[in-house]
Amino acid sequence: MLKLHQVFFRTFSIIFLLVLIIISTTTYYWSKNIYLDQIEKNLSQNIDSLSLNLTSFKNLDYIIKTFKGKTGLRITIIDEQGNVIGDSDRDISTMENHATRFEIIHAKYEGYGKKIRFSDTLNQELLYVAKKIVIDDEIYYLRLADYTTKIIENFTKLSYQIIAFISMFIIVAFITTYLISIKIRNETNAILGYLIELSNKKPTSGIYSDFSEEFYKITRLLNKVAAKLAKRERQKSKQTAKLKLANKQKDEIISAISHEFKNPIAVVTGYSETILSDKDLPEPMKEKFLRKIHSNGIKMSHIIDKLRLTLKLEEGKQQILTTKCSITKICERVVSDVKDKYPNREIIIEVKEDYEINIDETLFCMALENLVENALKYSEDEVIISFDDKQISVRDKGIGISEVDLKNIRQKFYRVSQNGWNNSLGLGLFIVSSIISLHNFSLEIQSELSKGSEFIIKY
Known part of the structure; x- marks a missing residue:
């Protein structure tokens, strides 16, 4: 070689x-x-x-x-x-x-x-x-x-002149090239020697070359590498700090999950203890307490289902089975389910013409329901659902989302500190985005603080 x-x-x-x-x-x-x-x-x-x-x-x-x-x-x-x-x-x-x-x-x-x-x-x-x-x-x-x-x-005479001129030029170029090649050899030998010193973890004070821009960049990068090696201990401490931060984030997640379970568990424990300790509790009161226990048990089951769904979506194990569905019927079904939780709120469906799309009805309804619930939680006015042959939109006139939060809001367990976004666990929009991606659709979010937000599913 x-x-x-x-x-x-x-x-x-x-x-x-x-x-x-x-x-x-x-x-x-x-x-x-x-x-x-x-x-x-x-x-x-x-x-x-x-x-x-x-x-x-x-x-x-x-x-x-x-x-x-x-x-x-x-x-x-x-x-x-x-x-x-x-x-x-x-x-x-x-x-x-x-x-x-x-x-x-x-x-x-x-x-x-x-x-x-x-x-x-x-x-x-x-x-x-x-x-x-x-x-x-x-x-x-x-x-x-x-x-x-x-x-x-005429050409013979001209050829002799050209050959003589080019020969002189080649001789000069030969000498110049030879000198340049020697300089390149010296530069490369210096770089190789410095690399050997770096591999032995004994770098000198530094290396410098102004022979060409390329050699200048190489030597500058080598000096940066040497500086990084010299700061290895500090990098280790930074890694340790990162691990601590990761553990802190994990603790926060566990705390959030614990918080979600704490209330329903407290309700189940409190009402069950009352039933067990008071043998003379009237039947209507006992039935009411049992209903509370039952509803909170369902709530805990939903939280577990949400966590399991999150893991399946993250690992790419969630399968979808698509069928042609009416958008109007999907919206009416979601509104009906959400109305049970928010009976006093107004949800408007703007229908100009009905359309059909290929979706997994269960998962898609879950995603749309998440968007409508978020709109209801963070606004006091009506929530508007509109659609056409290209997209479905959920609009509210609530508190809005800042630009910083918009960049991170789709991440798993991300919560906006000032308003407890994503139902405390921070899974809502992660689940929505994952379900939308499974359908090869896209989710766009437009928001302005104190004026409201719009979530658009484009298909």
Whole structure:
């Protein structure tokens, strides 16, 4: 396995070789295109100059050879049918018809045509440029050609210059890269040495590097790690404090559960002792006491059921069985159950149109009942239940919930200190949120202190 500075140097060398190849290739095609464009312009200008001298075909061979001698260009004159009537380099009797040549076709329809083509006769690549001219009311095509081999000569010279320049650059880059790789090696060795000291729990006073931002960040993080190791004892004491806090919270939870059971147990114990101690207790009074004992026994059973449900929801063991249910009937059932506990309170169901949703009726009713009960407990005005095809809303005009409590209110055993939220145990909204999540619904809470709250179940 290569070391970091070796990997850096190898990668740097490969990049420069690729750059050399890309620059060389790009320069070749770039210079060739520039040169060909220049040749094309020269040929076009020479065609215009030659066409001025071709007012007739008298002394045509003399004019062509004279122009050939001055410019070194190949000259060809072709009539409208494609027949060659004059050429500076070949005997026209041996030349085939040029009507199908690319540059002639374009000159015929566009007035100007060009083509780079390899000449089998001359065994060289040439750039042909042709223009349409009119002499004595007859159409002719004047074509000039130049050799593209000059580009190779020019490129060879340019290549030597580029290679020399890049070679110098690579030598400088090589030296620079080598020095950088040595510096990287020294930095990494210092970091590795410091890590060994940390693993042996004997860190030095610190490590610092300003070679690069990355090394600076690494050394800074290493110093932070060393500082954390040095403060291990204090961290242990903090952990101990956290454990004490957790135990305190657990004690508070146990205290809350005990408080919930205390009243019904006191009622059961007190009334049962009265019945047992007073043999002459009238039957109506005895029946009343027994009813009290029975109702408080049911209350304790409900608390236990709530705790068991909380555990099942938390552990993901609670199953749901969904069926299509009428929202109106669900709301009416919940209101009917809650009215038994709050007979003097007004609960309004706003019904515009009935809808059906897939729910576990028992669990969903429990969640909705929790929301309605909370609204009744913490407000004195009416509670409004409204719904449509997307959501169910429970609104009240009570004391509201602060922003801090809104963030934590769905947590298990969380209670708002000033108002005893969540029925003392702090399970109400945890159970509601868990049941809503089981249905893949969502619960939104909007509240403003002293103005009221709105709990929205979106399905």
